Amino acid sequence: MKTLDDLDVDGKRVLVRVDFNVPLQDGVVGDDTRIRAALPTLHELRARGASRLVLVSHLGRPKGARDPRLSLAPVAERLGALLGEEVSLEGETDVVLLENIRFEPGEARNDPELARRLAARADAYVDDAFGAAHRAHASTEGVAHLLPHAAGRLLEREVRTLEGILRDPARPFVAVVGGAKVTDKIGVLRRFLEVADAVLIGGAMAFPFLRAQGHAVGDSLCADEDVEAARGLLGDGKLRLPADLVLGRALAADTETRALDGVDVPGGWMGLDVGPRTAALYGEAIAAAGTVCWNGPMGAFELTPFAAGTRAVAEAVAAAPGATVVGGGDSVAALVRFGLSDRVDHVSTGGGAALELIEGRALPGVEALA
Ligand code: ADP
Ligand code: MG
Numbered sequence: 001m002k003t004l005d006d007l008d009v010d011g012k013r014v015l016v017r018v019d020f021n022v023p024l025q026d027g028v029v030g031d032d033t034r035i036r037a038a039l040p041t042l043h044e045l046r047a048r049g050a051s052r053l054v055l056v057s058h059l060g061r062p063k064g065a066r067d068p069r070l071s072l073a074p075v076a077e078r079l080g081a082l083l084g085e086e087v088s089l090e091g092e093t094d095v096v097l098l099e100n101i102r103f104e105p106g107e108a109r110n111d112p113e114l115a116r117r118l119a120a121r122a123d124a125y126v127d128d129a130f131g132a133a134h135r136a137h138a139s140t141e142g143v144a145h146l147l148p149h150a151a152g153r154l155l156e157r158e159v160r161t162l163e164g165i166l167r168d169p170a171r172p173f174v175a176v177v178g179g180a181k182v183t184d185k186i187g188v189l190r191r192f193l194e195v196a197d198a199v200l201i202g203g204a205m206a207f208p209f210l211r212a213q214g215h216a217v218g219d220s221l222c223a224d225e226d227v228e229a230a231r232g233l234l235g236d237g238k239l240r241l242p243a244d245l246v247l248g249r250a251l252a253a254d255t256e257t258r259a260l261d262g263v264d265v266p267g268g269w270m271g272l273d274v275g276p277r278t279a280a281l282y283g284e285a286i287a288a289a290g291t292v293c294w295n296g297p298m299g300a301f302e303l304t305p306f307a308a309g310t311r312a313v314a315e316a317v318a319a320a321p322g323a324t325v326v327g328g329g330d331s332v333a334a335l336v337r338f339g340l341s342d343r344v345d346h347v348s349t350g351g352g353a354a355l356e357l358i359e360g361r362a363l364p365g366v367e368a369l370a
Contacts, residue, residue: 001159001369004041007124007150010049015122016041016152017139019129019349020057020075020097029078031336034131037349039082041128041152042095054121055079055087055097056139058132064105072100101139108137115142128152130159131350133365134357144368151369154349159366161325161346162357166195170290170323176282176313178203179296179330182226186233187359188295193236200240200282202274202298202309209234209241210263218247218265220272240285244275246299246306253303272306273299279312286316295328295355301337310334318343327354 018038023030045053060070073089076097080087087095101107106114115138119125125147127133132140133155151159165173175192177185182205192199201209207217208226212234233239244262247269248255258269265271274282279298286292294317298309311334317324318340326335327348335341348354353363 001156001366002150003156004044004126004150004153007126007148009045009124011051012123013052013054013121014045014050015054015056015118015125015143015147016045017125017127017129017132017143018055018057018152019131020055020072020079021059021131022075024059024069024074027074029074032078032082033336033341034349035075035079035082037154038128038152041126041154042083044153045126051094052122053095055095056101056118057097057129058102058107058139059100060102062100062102064102064108066103070100070102072097101137104138106138108135110136110138110142112138112142114138115146118143119146122147125149126152127365127369128154129365130155130348130353132353133350133363134353134361136364140365141368144365149369151366155366157346158348158350158354159357162327162348162354165291165293165323165325166191166358169195172197172289173291173293174198174200174285174289176200176202176286176292176294176317177296178205178298178310179328180204180221181223182208182229183223185296185355186229187361188355189233191359192293193233193238196293197238198240198285199236199238200285202242202278202282202313203296204271205296206242206274207271209239213241216264216266217271218267219270220265221270240281242274242278243281244277245271246273246275246309248272248306251300251303253305255305257305272303273301274309276308276312279309282313283316286313286320289320289322291323291325292317292320293325293327293358295326295331295358297330297334301334311338314338314340327351327358
């Protein structure tokens with residue numbers, strides 16, 4: 001993978017693929033983490049004499065058609081404030097942001113004509129959109145083949161950090177995996193079972209494993225296909241499952257709740273968080289780890305009665321002396337909500353891309369930067 005160290009940008013117009021897929025609230029940027037994350041690359045390109053920066057990003061899923069609610073105009077404004085220079089949307093400024101590239105039907109099809117149009121606007125291409133690197137789109141994979149290219153600093157750090165912990169982790173390497181569905185993360189679980197020393201399971205992810213062991217799961221989220229997938233991994237001695245749970249009648253903040261010291265969920269109840277004993281056991285394993293990689297919340301943390309397990313794991317990761325990495329859109333949202341994102345060594349900006357990299361799949365956006 002080529003990096004900015006390999007690219008001559010002095011006096012050049014540089015097309016930069018960024019990931020400005022940020023939450024918008026009433027036409028204003030909510031969380032600007034992803035915009036800030038691109039600043040080191042943009043500052044470096046300007047400092048090294050790039051004459052013009054043409055930025056490309058997607059926002060949401062407009063499916064190849066214009067949707068004014070998904071315009072990048074609010075992002076251009078916020079970026080200008082953060083960069084300290086004027087940024088226009090499709091204008092004539094030195095730093096220009098193109099309108100949401102997913103308004104173009106050719107983007108998702110990796111249309112060579114769209115890639116050529118993008119390439120014509122610049123002399124060099126820099127890809128700093130790790131979150132989009134698992135997609136072979138015109139603004140990621142397609143255009144990279146048409147211009148001298150390199151990874152930006154953010155994409156470079158994401159790939160190096162994740163590859164580094166998979167190749168040569170400080171041990172013990174503890175992986176914590178939660179979230180909603182086993183089948184979504186089966187490849188990630190397999191890889192962690194290969195390279196990690198312990199894999200701690202939480203979230204709805206736990207129930208297919210518990211059911212495959214013969215426990216009752218009540219009304220907990222637990223698809224049959226997930227039980228089959230879980231059964232295939234159960235024999236692995238590295239796998240650890242919850243010892244206690246917090247139950248609710250329904251997935252709602254005002255539902256009736258109860259603690260369960262054990263994992264046999266009675267009918268009429270759903271497991272919605274890991275219990276305090278599990279949180280403490282997982283916390284101890286995290287504290288003793290040389291490397292921690294966490295993906296997937298321990299419960300329905302968006303609802304206050306079911307947030308304690310995820311909070312405990314987030315706090316343990318933040319306090320851990322080992323190298324810590326957190327990935328996944330919802331896990332990162334949990335870290336941000338608990339005010340802990342600054343205390344983790346590497347917070348991945350790429351949800352799906354990070355998971356695919358962990359699985360060991362080649363990312364087309366990264367391959368194209370060779
Ligand atoms: P990430 O985005 O970090 O990879 P996922 O998308 O896999 O995480 O899963 C996050 C979602 O899983 C959250 O919305 C959370 O509410 C939900 N979840 C976690 N545990 C449970 C549970 N026990 N029951 C229902 N939903 C859960
Ligand atoms: Mg998610």
